[in-house]
Each structure stands twice: as structure tokens, then as C-alpha cells.
Amino acid sequence: MKPGTKLKSTVCNTEVMVIKGSDLVVECGGAPMTAEGAAEKGSVNPDFAGGTLMGKRYVNEDGSVELLCVKAGEGALAIDGQLLPTKDAKPLPSSD
């Protein structure tokens, strides 16, 4: 997954852009995300149904993967079954 790659959920509307990537497989709603998404969407696994939020950044534990949610959906993001938390950035004042 190189930075800039977009991944689509195969079970909901979620789309993410890779900001920092590795070879790990990103899942959404319990199913692996793909570049193309799915023509016919499967169903969201209830264990991974927390939803995604537009504009939020999701990171894995060791920080090797960072994803920006560019379209929200009902599935939750995970890697190897581990839910990805959002990265909380300290807000900076607008300088432009």
C-alpha cells in the first residue's frame, strides 16, 4: 500500500486514502478492503460495525499504517481483526 492509494470497503460506503502504508491488509466491517470495492456489497460483521468518520485519521498500534477516511460508512476499520483507533491531533490555529 503506497501513500495515496485509495481503498474501498466491500461491505459499506467507506473509502480511505493511505497516508502511511505497509503490506498489512486493511479490513472494513470485517472484510478486506480493495482498490475496486465490490459491485455487490456484502454485509457488515456486527463486531466491526462502529462506523467510520469522514476526515478522521486511523492508525494501527505501532503507527506503521495511517489511513484518512475520505468517505464515511457503517463498517469499522481493522487490521488483523484489531480495530483501528482514530489519531487525535492537537488542533493548530488557522494560519492561512
Added chain:
Amino acid sequence: MNIVLILQMAAEAGADRVGLVCDGRRWTYGQLLEAAKGAAEIFINSGCEQVALLDESSEAAPIALFGAAMAGIPYVPLNYRLADEALGALLDRIKPAYVIGDVERSNRLSQGHTCATREAFVQAAEEAAAGASGEEREGEGIAAQIFTSGTTAAPKAALLRHTNLLGYILGAYEFMTAEETDAQLVCVPPYHIAGISALLSSFYSMRRIVMLPAFDPDTWLKLAGDEQVTNAFLVPTMLARVIARMEETGNATLPSVQSIAYGGGRMPPELIAQALDLFPNCNFTNAYGLTETSSTIALLTPEDHRTAHQSDDPAVRARLGSVGKPLPTIELEIRDDEGQVLAAGERGEIYVRGEQVSGEYREKSVLDAEGWFPTRDAGYLDDEGYLFLAGRADDVIVRGGENISPGEIEDVLATHPAIADSVAVGAPSVEWGEAVAVAVVIKPGAETPSNNELSQLIKDHLRSSRVPEKIAVVEELPYNEMGKLLRREVKKLFLD
């Protein structure tokens, strides 16, 4: 990566929300994205290799910026204030281009381009939207090409990649943090990096842009009131003119304005202190950045301003004259001429590194092997890491082997009650190689101090090597429209 993502996200989250107000027309994010798609189609069909904007700010700027991004073609905003010869040379360097704006000038000064007026381009983009694919192209990965002002040689073509600009926006801003009632008054010219970063950051924050194509304090104040503007960016000279106008009209309030950011030139400490007293509830942010760094790399926060303004500690108070601390995503070092990293308090050249730092020109990259960019700005850090600028590294006066910073002399001159503005430059000297020369502007109604008096003032505060050998009294100092002092013009005064 592609910066068009910013507009796509805004349109996804709020297609019907107003993103831009210009000349009385209101554009939603959805309409802007559609027009950008149409623009991309037009650019690709024209066979152009660059998209140039030769015009004041308008809706055409974001439509062309994002349309070019989608088409994978660099966006090149040109300075319409340039004289014919200089502008013609730049147009020749970017052919074949799709030029938006001043068709007559473009055709007269350079051949081989496709040209359209602002109105014709915007209309064509809206019409082409329906059949447009909306497909993103990667191209060379360059989002914008900005010609630097070229103080010493021909203007350099600074390249900002999609990764640089997105790196800046994603590092410094959060998506959709603005309220729907928030509005940002944008009055910087489109060919300046601040004009581009204002578009990107406002769209990403989803803060409605109120565009003021040509700055004038009365129009600025009227728009700020009419559109209930909450945020603004000004260069110091613009802020001075707004404050002066408010004092003249006796209407010294800006009720809706919550935040004012400033940058692009040196802010006189008296001016920012005056602004803080006048608008105690307004948040002031000082931003420091360069074209080559995709805008801001350091900022002095509103809290820093208040703390410094209210402090009795001279070291803390002095920070009102600093540009604050580097962004968390930026590494910054002060280095000497040999490249050694200097300790706090020592003056040297500012080096920065980070994703938003391009340091790349069309001709070559100036990043070193480890990715550090030499800014050519001189400065130092204080004990707590606040960055102080000390002029351009090239502005240093070298008198008989001794390095003299013009700023230290100018700061002393500023304390004289009759002096409104001053500049120190190096003048050719047979004895010293370079000698100190100063040009001063006298306040209206004040008596012109004698050369002896000014020399004594400097001698009392600084070493005798700082005492000027030449003093010129002038009506005004030459600033460009962004408030940048043109020292090379001042130097010409002393070439006898």
C-alpha cells in the same frame, strides 16, 4: 495523492454548502467540484502542458487549481502586476499553456497558448461538467508551479507537488472543523503561496471563502461586516491600513472577526501591540513560511501573543516579535556557514525538513542529501524554541569581514520618535568592502534628525562598526504588494 481530494471530500460532506462567495455569486462545494471536472476536461482537450492564471482572485482560481490537479497538469498562477517584458519571459517558459484571464496581454506577449477570459473559462467549465469523466490523472505529480520574485536573478520556478501541499494541509488542519456560519476573508493575490494555501485550508476546514480580488481597506471592512467574516489573513501593511481606516472613521470594532492570521513580511512590534489592544477578543496568529515550504512552517499562536503582550519579562515580551514555534510536522535547525548546528541564541541560516517542504525548482532541487532545505532566511531560536527572523541570509552586511544584521540597526532607528520607517543595507566601500548605509522615512510633521544624531543613537546602542557611513532621507521605502521590503532597490540609492 492528488489535492483534488480536498474538494472531493468537501463536496462529499456538504455538496450544497456554500464554499465560496465572489462578486456576489455564491458557489457550493458541489458546484465547484463539477466546474473543476469540466475544467479538467477542457485542459486535457487543449493539449496544454501548464494551466496559467493571469488574473486577480476569483472563482476561476479554485476551479483552475483543482481542475488542473484532476487533469495532472501543473497550475501556474502568474503575477499580473509584472511589466510586459518580465511577464512575456514567464509566459514563454510555460508554453504551451492554457491561459486564463488577460487574453489580450497573453496574446501580445507570447505565442503558442490557448487563452480564455475569466468569464469564458468559467462558463465553459460549467458547460463541460456534464460530459466530464472526473477521472484523476497523475501527470508529473506537480500541483503548482510558482515563480519566485527573483531578487537577484531570473525568477525561479518553484515546484509544489501534490504530496507537499497535501502533507501541509493534512498536517496542519483537521477536516470540516468550521461551523457553517464561519467565513474566511481572502485578499492575498492568487500568485502568492498564501493565495493557494488559503484555498486549500479553507476548503478542507469547510470554511466559506469570501473573496476580495483587490485589497482596499474600505472594501475589506465592508465585506467583513456584510458577510459576517470570522477569519482573515492579512500581510502587516494591510493590517496597518485597516487599523488606520478604522481610526479615521471612528468605527474601531470588528464584531464578527474572531481570528486574524498575518505573515508575508515583518510585523512592526508597535503595530501588533496596537492591534492586540484594539481587538482584545480577537485571536492573532503569526505565520512564517515560504513558497518552497507550501506555506506555514512556524506559527506564533493566539495564546503566545497574549502571554507576550501581558508579560513584564523582556524575554517573554520579545516573543511578540518572533514567528513562534515550528509546526509539529516540521524539523528546524539553525546552522552556521559551515553547516554546523548552532545553539539557542546564535544567529545563522534556517534549515527545515518535512513532507510539505519541496525545495525543488524546475531547474534543480536544492534539498541536501538528508532532505534539508536551506531557506536563505537568517534567524535564531530563543531558550524555549521560539524562532526569530533576522533578515535574508543574503541581506547581511559584511563590513571588513564582520557580519552585520540589518535588523539590529533598524530596530534601534525605530526607537527614534521622528522615524517612521528605516532600512539598513550594505553600500560599496573602498575601505571596508561594504559599509553600512541607511535610508529613513520621517514621520509627517516631525523634524528631520541630523546625521550626527542618528549616528550617535546607533553608537549608544550598538558597536561603532554599525554606525552608518551614508544616510538618506526618503519619502517612502519600496515595498512590493505583499509588504516585502525590496532591499535591492534601496541599495541603488547608495551606488555612487
